[in-house]
Amino acid sequence: MRVMVMVKATTDSEAGLMPEPAMFEAMGKFNEELVNAGIMRTGDGLKPSSQGKRIAFDGPSRTVIDGPFAQTNELVAGFWIWEVRDMAEAVEWAKRCPNPMPGPSELEIRPFYEMADFAEIAGPEIIEQEERLRAKLEGGAPAAERA
Template sequence: MRVIVFVKATVDSEKGTPPSIDMLEAMGKFNDELVKAGIMQPGVGDGLKPSSHGKRIAFEGPGRTVIDGPFAETRELVAGFWLWDVKDMDEAVAWVKRCPNPMPGPSEIEIRPLYEMADFEAWGIHV
């Protein structure tokens, strides 16, 4: 089962506050453990710059509108991500519980499964 693991943004991450050296070292160690366990391939997880550096493209029929960051609702934004291959959601939760707190204060991590070919086949869609 493939999952994407989102580190949710905070006021600090949206300000562009750099992580401490201790945090970088702890995350590096955690990422090494994920790779050694076969949960993550090297290079498929990283931090994101604040939303002020980003853009959104809104779709309305054939029209496209570009929206410049920063974006509102910091708690709904993503500050980083990993792409993992786990046996089930319980294994993903267990790994996240081992993760160092990715922010200086309170923070959240969200786990979302990716669609697999079997999901489409269950809907009767053969790609």
């Protein structure tokens, strides 16, 4: 089961405050444990929403909205993609995580849809296309080479 573990933003992360060296080191050790256990697929921190953009869709129209965005506690400051047996394993790993922020903070764990979840609506050609795309992504070129 693949899950995304999201580090929820705080006023500190939205202000762009960098972590203390001890927290950065503790998180590095935790990430190493995840990798060594075969759990972590990828993960990164995100810059504050003031450096982001949103694209709002309404039928054919598109509107670009500049950050920062309100509701700090609804924003994501970082993420991991984990491969776990089940949600219980994801929760156990998340509980071992060092506090990712200087003060109170939260992690949110959400499972990914798998192609099996779409079995009733996706025909074999759609499933084959998704499998081809996933294989291509796993061996894809870096963004700098696509430019």
